Amino acid sequence: MSSLYERLGAADGIRRIVDDVIANHLLNPVVSVRFRHVKDLPHLKEMAFQFFCMGSGGPQSYQGKDMRSAHQGMNISEQEYLAVMDDIVAALHKHGVDDSSCNEVVAILYALKGEVIRV
Known part of the structure; x- marks a missing residue:
């Protein structure tokens, strides 16, 4: 069985997923205001x-x-947290x-x- 890291497409796949996650956040009315004001998006x-990468078993360090x-x-509210999770799942599905x-993610x-919530 391959690792979660490998099933997410390793470094290249995860980078594409992250790009789509951030794009989803910027379009999501529940959380977009938080992400539009990020000074250093890269x-x-x-x-x-x-x-x-690290969380899925890859060799990268965080x-x-x-x-x-x-x-x-x-x-951060529970609603915002769930919206972010939905954006992540949508990006994962987009990438097959x-x-x-x-479910592991x-x-x-x-x-x-x-x-994360209300800290």
Whole structure:
């Protein structure tokens, strides 16, 4: 059985997924305002890329802040968190990621919920 990293398309596939995730966020009325005001979108994409790679079993290391520190003071609501998860799942489906792998990603994201919502 291949790793989640490999099933997501390894580095190239994950980079394409992250690009679409951010594009989805920018179009999503629930969270777009948060992403339109990001000063360094390429840096955000790189951190998301590293995070997805590391979290899915890839060889990349994540150089960003821990989730609690990264979202501290943002007062993210459950609705926003779910909207972000929906955007991620939509990007995964767009790239042909199978349902089992999508469910693994959702489980990982759900496990981080307490580190992001209202911290």
